[in-house]
Amino acid sequence: MAGLLLSRTEKVYIVNGIEEDFRSDGRSNYDYRPIELETNVVSHASGSARLRLANTDILVGIKTEVDIPKPETPGLGKIEFFVDCSANATPEFEGRGGEQLANRISNILQRAYHASQAFNLKQLCIFEGKQCWKLYVDILILECGGNLCDAVSLAVKAALFTTRIPFVKAALMDGGDVDLQLSDDPFDSKPLVVGTAPLLVTLCKIGNKFVVDPSAEEEFCSIVSVVIGVSGNPAHYTTEKIENVESKFTTIGMSGVGGLVPDTLKSAISQGIVAAKCLDSALGRSLLRERQDICSYKKDSYGFLK
Amino acid sequence: MPFDYRRFNGPEDSVSYKRFSEDFLRTYDELYKDLLDENGKRKDGRALNEARSLCTSISRTNIVSQAKGSAYVELNKTKVICSVFDPREITGHQNEYSWFGQIYCEVKFAPFSCPRKRRQLVPDSDEKALSADLKKALETVVRRDKFPNFQMDIFVYILEHDGGCLSAAINAAGLALADAVVPMYDIVSASSVAIINDQIIIDPTEAEEHLALMYTDKEKNHGLVTMCFMHHLKQFTDFRQIGSVDAECVLKVMDILEKECDKLMLVIKKIMVSNVVRQHNEHKVLLEEAKFREEVLQSKVEEWRKLLNAG
Numbered sequence: 001m002a003g004l005l006l007s008r009t010e011k012v013y014i015v016n017g018i019e020e021d022f023r024s025d026g027r028s029n030y031d032y033r034p035i036e037l038e039t040n041v042v043s044h045a046s047g048s049a050r051l052r053l054a055n056t057d058i059l060v061g062i063k064t065e066v067d068i069p070k071p072e073t074p075g076l077g078k079i080e081f082f083v084d085c086s087a088n089a090t091p092e093f094e095g096r097g098g099e100q101l102a103n104r105i106s107n108i109l110q111r112a113y114h115a116s117q118a119f120n121l122k123q124l125c126i127f128e129g130k131q132c133w134k135l136y137v138d139i140l141i142l143e144c145g146g147n148l149c150d151a152v153s154l155a156v157k158a159a160l161f162t163t164r165i166p167f168v169k170a171a172l173m174d175g176g177d178v179d180l181q182l183s184d185d186p187f188d189s190k191p192l193v194v195g196t197a198p199l200l201v202t203l204c205k206i207g208n209k210f211v212v213d214p215s216a217e218e219e220f221c222s223i224v225s226v227v228i229g230v231s232g233n234p235a236h237y238t239t240e241k242i243e244n245v246e247s248k249f250t251t252i253g254m255s256g257v258g259g260l261v262p263d264t265l266k267s268a269i270s271q272g273i274v275a276a277k278c279l280d281s282a283l284g285r286s287l288l289r290e291r292q293d294i295c296s297y298k299k300d301s302y303g304f305l306k
Numbered sequence: 307m308p309f310d311y312r313r314f315n316g317p318e319d320s321v322s323y324k325r326f327s328e329d330f331l332r333t334y335d336e337l338y339k340d341l342l343d344e345n346g347k348r349k350d351g352r353a354l355n356e357a358r359s360l361c362t363s364i365s366r367t368n369i370v371s372q373a374k375g376s377a378y379v380e381l382n383k384t385k386v387i388c389s390v391f392d393p394r395e396i397t398g399h400q401n402e403y404s405w406f407g408q409i410y411c412e413v414k415f416a417p418f419s420c421p422r423k424r425r426q427l428v429p430d431s432d433e434k435a436l437s438a439d440l441k442k443a444l445e446t447v448v449r450r451d452k453f454p455n456f457q458m459d460i461f462v463y464i465l466e467h468d469g470g471c472l473s474a475a476i477n478a479a480g481l482a483l484a485d486a487v488v489p490m491y492d493i494v495s496a497s498s499v500a501i502i503n504d505q506i507i508i509d510p511t512e513a514e515e516h517l518a519l520m521y522t523d524k525e526k527n528h529g530l531v532t533m534c535f536m537h538h539l540k541q542f543t544d545f546r547q548i549g550s551v552d553a554e555c556v557l558k559v560m561d562i563l564e565k566e567c568d569k570l571m572l573v574i575k576k577i578m579v580s581n582v583v584r585q586h587n588e589h590k591v592l593l594e595e596a597k598f599r600e601e602v603l604q605s606k607v608e609e610w611r612k613l614l615n616a617g
Contacts (some may be wrong), residue, residue, distance in 0.1 A: 071325050076521055098453075107435050115529070115550035116521045147439055231550060248527070251548035257445045259541030262564060266557055273553055 006220050008076075014221050015207045025215065030275065032213040035154070037283075039162040039290055047163025051155035054215065055145025057089075058152055060137065060159040064166075066180065067134035067243035069125070070214075077124020077132040081109040083139045083152070090144060098141055104255070105139070105152055111251040112153070112198040118250040119197050126168055130178045133165055147217035148229050154283055161237065161287050164189035177234030195234025198235055198250045199279050201272045202227050205260070210268045211288030212275045225252075226268045230276035236284025312425055334522045336397035338503065341517065348527055350382065350511065357497070357509035357566055358382045358470075360477070360573045367581040375486025379478040381509070383468035388478035390486040393456035403537040407453035411460045412442040413475055419467045421512060436472055443476050443496065443534040449489040458488070469511040472532045472546070473498045477574065483522040484578055494543060495574055499559050501529045501551055506559060508566060509595035519549055527551045531559050535567035 005013075014024055021028050029080040042048035045061035052058075068080055083106045085098025106112070113119045124133040129235040137159070139152055166189045172179040204214040211218065214225075229251035235244045252269065254260070260268070324330055340349075347353060358381040370376035373389035380386075393407060413436040415425040429437075440462065449457075460482070462475045475495035500510035500518040503526045504550060507514055510530070518530050529549020536543055545555065 054396075072330065073521060074331075081370060103434060104438065107431070107438070111548045114519065114548060116523070117528075117550035118524070120455050121521065223463075226545075246552065248550040248552045249529075249547060252531075252545060253555065254542070254545050257442075257450075259446045259536055259539065259543045259544075260562055261541055265542055265545060266560065269556065270553060 004216055004220050006217060010217070011221050014194045014218055018209050018211055018218075021194060021209075023211065024217070027213075028210045029209055030271070032150075032275075032279070033215070035151075036284070037158055037286060037290075039158055039287070040294070045159075046165065047159045047161070049155045049158035049162065051151055051158065051252075053147060053151040053154075053213070055143055055148060056151045057141075057145075058148075058155040059140040059142055060152075060155040060195070061140075062159050062163045063136045063138070064163070065134050065136065066131055069129065069132040073121075074129035075125050076121040078134040078138070079113060079119065079121065079124070079137065080134065081106040081107075081113075081137045081139065081156070081202070083141065088143070089141055093141075101148075102141075105149060108149060108200060108227060108229070108251065109137075109153065109156065111253075112200060113250075115198075115231070115248075117196060117248060117252040118229075118231045120193060123193055124165070126180065126187070127171055127178050131171075131180065135160075140181055144216065146219050147202055147213050149200040149202050150213060150279075153198065154279065157194060157197045157199060157232070157283060158287060160194040162182065162291075163192050163194075176177070184215045192210070194232075195237040195261035195284075196231050196245065198229040199276050200229050200232045200251075201276045201279070201284070202229055203268045203275075204273050205258070205264075205268070210271055212272070222256065223258040224254060224260060226260070226265065226272065227253050227255060228269055228276070229274040230273055230280070232280045233277070233283075236281045237287065239288060247273060249273070316531060318330075324422070330603065334517070334524075336521050337513075337517050337520070341502065341514070348511075349449045349513070354505060355508050355562075357569070358384075360577070361571065365481075365577055366584075367481050368585065373482075373486075375482045375484070375488070377478045377481035377485060379474050379481065381468075383466055383475055383511075384470055384474050385465040385473040386462060386471065386478045388460065388462045388464060388475065388482040390482045390488065391459045391461075392486075393458045396457050397457050403455055405454050406450040407448070407455070408456055408457040409438045409441055409445055409448060409450070409460060411444065411462070411479075413437045413440055413462045413464065415464045415467060419464050421467075422516075436475065439472055439532075439544060439546060440475055440479060443494065444479055444483070445534060446541075446543040447480070447490050447492060447494050448483065449491060452489045455471065467512060469513075469515050470498045470509055470530045470532075472491070472496070473534075474543075476534050477570070481574065485581065492539050493532055493571065493574060493578075494536055495570040496532065496534040496544075497563050497570055498530065498532040499566075501527045501531070501549065501555060503528065504555070506555075506562060508562065523585060527555045531556075531563065533560070533563040533567065535564060537568065537571045548611070550576055 036052040039049045041050045042061045047062040050059045083102035085093040085102050087094040130257045166182045169183050170181040203210040204222040206222045230247050231250050367377045369378050370389045374392045376389040378387050417425045427569045464471050473496035480494040500507045500514050500559040502518050531547045534544040
């Protein structure tokens, strides 16, 4: 990680600790750090979320725009991810410094959301073959404290959960072009169905063990990590009773320099899917609670000054 | 959209004529019905678990004379050319001294390589992702500690894309690196698999890849997996999966790909050996020719000397 200095003894301390399932901040290898999440923090965005995972700080804003669907998929909307690494996080991100990292994260997200069982693009269709909604998911990395992928995916899912797309009141055909009429009332809109949206889990190989949610120091000690995207279970994201959907891998990738023996990779991805399921249910619960608070006007806004 | 203004890019709003053909808008179900014929064979006559053979007579190394090492790989209609250039020192004051050598990879599609659209000359996100994947696959294999603070350039040009271009690119790069005598821990081989409706299809073509990633309401497994494997060390250097696949299927695919990569390794070794043999033969021919010329020259000299002495 950027600008981080670790002595050899510190590395040995981290690696040995993980070997004994006891990490330097007191967690076990399967534990996440505390996560703070607040939704609807940006008033000009259709949906937004801010997530703080220990020292990692992510802000996600979603803008919806009207676009023409791709000719090969006339009934589908579009979703695009842009990651911006703010120079606030570390001076190394200044200029084009963070570009590589940003590209990597947006690539993984794009791949994870590509699968039809991960995110239903049909709900973004307005008028088949003519018009559709395009979601611009803008991710701002305000602070890096390790484990960016997981934090970003959680924040994106939370932001998508709060995103509302306006109802179309009327559509007029005007010589082949479509004229849309939307209502002026911002509450005259429908929420997106995002129960199946994938979450990313990074499994960092340190020594002989895999850990979830590595801190920046731990990432520094690892040579290879596996990033998996696991689709969510919509039952966690609604108060109604619906059937559980089995989680599936929507993307698997490796990063860092190093190889893995097949058995190690197999154990890693089975460890990862368990972690993803736990994360997914926890995220669903807190998002539902937050939505309830908003409905009953009880919500205290924390904003950035907590 | 990034655009190279120094080149002529053609009219911006042109579309492929294929968009107006009937094939263009075929749905998933129609395409799926066409996937296999009544004998359970694929369109090109292969069985589901049959890979395209890496043709040893056509695929070869050392074909770009300017490059330190190069390779050409052909899998039926997927054609890839790769060249590796000598390491050069990393300069520039802002770069820190790096104890490990750097690898720079660039994957480029030829503008006419893809059946669905014309590729732009400026690298798009696909190409950038492929370059990053290739880099990931090769960084692990190359002994980067042998050339600290040096950068090695690897360029892959995809001449024709008919599926499995990442695995073809990795295979080509592995051959080219071996041709360039770059120190490596092991030889790499890569292979890919498509999963369509729970069926595992080895070494998919472009049409099959398209179907595997197509938008569908089906709950079954669909996806694409590419894997890069070090044969002797028995390690994955890269593993990429997209689509939605359950855990059981992923584990199954891993075993299948491991076997495929092992099979491929034999072919890759064969190509390497045949290249050494060919170079040796060429060298021998050159030596013989030189010897012959020497003899001719010698006889001429003798002749002239006689003439001189006589005159």
